[in-house]
Amino acid sequence: MLHRWDGARFLPDRTLGIQAKEFNLGIIRPVNRVSHGLRVNVRDALNQAMDEELERDERVFLLGEEVAQYDGAYKVSRGLWKKYGDKRIIDTPITEMGFAGIAVGAAFAGLRPICEFMTWNFSMQAIDQVINSAAKTYYMSAGAQPVPIVFRGPNGSSAGVAAQHSQCFAAWYGHCPGLKVVSPWNSEDARGLLKAAIRDDNPVVFLENELMYGVPFDLSEEVMQKDFVVPIGKAKVERQGTHITLVSHSRCVGFCLDAATVLAKEGVECEVVNLRTIRPLDVDTIEASVMKTGHLVTVEGGWPQYGVGAEICARVMEGPAFNYLDAPAVRVTGVDIPMPYAKILEDHSVPQIKDIIFSVKKVLNIVFLIVTSSDYFIAINCSVTEIKLPFYQS
């Protein structure tokens, strides 16, 4: 258990690799708002983005459970109620369908609400308002009624919260025309995409990740500008590579980068594409990368069937990049089960770095040795020494 200066506690994921090595216990500099490069965690990036947008536009307001006096269930809205008051930061009762509908109605009438779901699992209570009232209205009204709303909250698996609190909704919402669906990975993504979402005149589903909230990243001066936005619908190549393309979103992007670091020591250069946006999907960036590397592995936390990876593979098949594939495209996903509670089971329900490495090597047809039967895969600043693969026969 690591204790951070502001009281946050978390278990470092063993597979964080390089990032874990850089984590200094208790020596994190306090965030100051001088405009030079800063180390900002995802939570603070979201907080600052909302703060700046609330200041910029009077019509923006935030509503949701515990967003005001509690400072946010995950402290994402910390300090906002103190600064903006009851009118603009609204605590709601535990009535998702009702308050999501109220948020959409407020958007109809010209305000710009940010509707927080404590987690996206609870959005299922309100999904009719998101899809039928928000997403479809501009189309049904033939352009008479825009819906400038952001729905946001943590999505996907967390740690030890079990089946009902761990589902990934990227595929569900990504399915629907009329919605924009974004899934930031790091602080730059979080800040830029949230600003873009709030400034967008359309309904945006903003999928955060609880386990990323506390992770710090360096942000440049340019990113800290008040008008910095990350365009919705544009993926980012986080790492250039030549042998294989890894396409991912949210937390798994970090795993892909770690896997790429390990693989680089064996001479395999992975190109890592951070989707940033689920819908509209940036097919052009994916295709350009696949046409360069000839191999594709998608990585996501959600379930495999009818998922984000499935869509990417289908699009690549249907487009020009197919002719450049030297092997079938493959998906690394969460295991197709409800999320179990026990740690050992939970760890084996989500994609791990070893799964990504294994898949890359399978796709590239690289033969590898199983050395010992040790339990853990150790990645910090050294090459692969041990791998245990209980389920796979090579």
Next chain:
Amino acid sequence: MGASLVVASRSYADFTPEATFDIKKVDLHRLEEGPPLTSTLTREEGLKYYRTMQTIRRMELKADQLYKQKIIRGFCHLYDGQEACAVGIEGGITLSDHLITAYRAHGYTLTRGGTVREIMAELTGRRGGIAKGKGGSMHMYTKNFYGGNGIVGAQVPLGAGVALACKYLGNDQLCVSLYGDGAANQGQIFETYNMSSLWKLPIIFICENNQYAMGTSVERSAASTEYYKRGDYIPGIRVDGMDVLCVREATKFAAAHCRSGKGPILMELQTYRYHGHSMSDPGVSYRTREEIQEVRSKSDPISMLKDRMLSNNMASIEELKEIDIAVRKEIEDAAQFATTDPEPPLDDLCSHIFANDQPFEVRGATPWTKLTSTS
């Protein structure tokens, strides 16, 4: 022709400019006083209400006809019998106030500023429709009118959101949020009662109780059919929804309550629909023809207003007949337009997905069909 001669020879100074009518007392819930027991109607107002109600009536009957000819398709929920509700409510608020309702929305689209032409062309799915043929019967919008909503009950929280915006912007406007006796049992409506009361939103909840939710009568669907009390801590009134003056006075009363900052109020309008639930429902398997006939003969809203005006010398029979003829013509012209106007262009297929966006590619039915969406 003979009628117009008679009218021309009679000066309008002969008519009573206004009269005061006794109206039914409303039932009160958590209120000491209700709307007044009388309503003063001017000749102008009377003619306006008469014309509007008659327009709705004729428009709905024409829609019935066009549906049977298969020129209108899909869902078509008709409002005839309930005209006094839409017209009376509009008489108690202004066009700068807001209104949202469910799918039985043609009458409201008209009272909220839509034209018969645009409404009928939307029903027939043509490019001249109020939603350019993209929405259909249940999805018509005008300024400060948020539809037409297909999902039962969903419009009620939406209306509270509009009311929240009114309060937020401090513009002294309010939102009227309508739902039926069937929707009145929806959980999200109770969630909305709670938040509207907590935050004192300027919302008038109106339950249009027409006795039947599709084919299920109120006794079979609600443990408590006193819909005006279902808001519990929200004050409520139960009003005769067949009398346009009752509805108007009640709406004025409710609007004053909201604008004074007291928060929400609930109005139950007791009304009746002559048609079945929709065009696919003959409407007689769950109720008797006698019942329908009895309401028509004893409580028809248009007849009630007509009788009042005639017996108080506020208009002549010929004058009202002229209005009928003019309305009939308006409907005929609109129907003509609605059947001859072309369907929307295929270019419009993918448009209006996003507002204020660059055009973007939309996948068609095959990977080779690349369509474009514009805002």
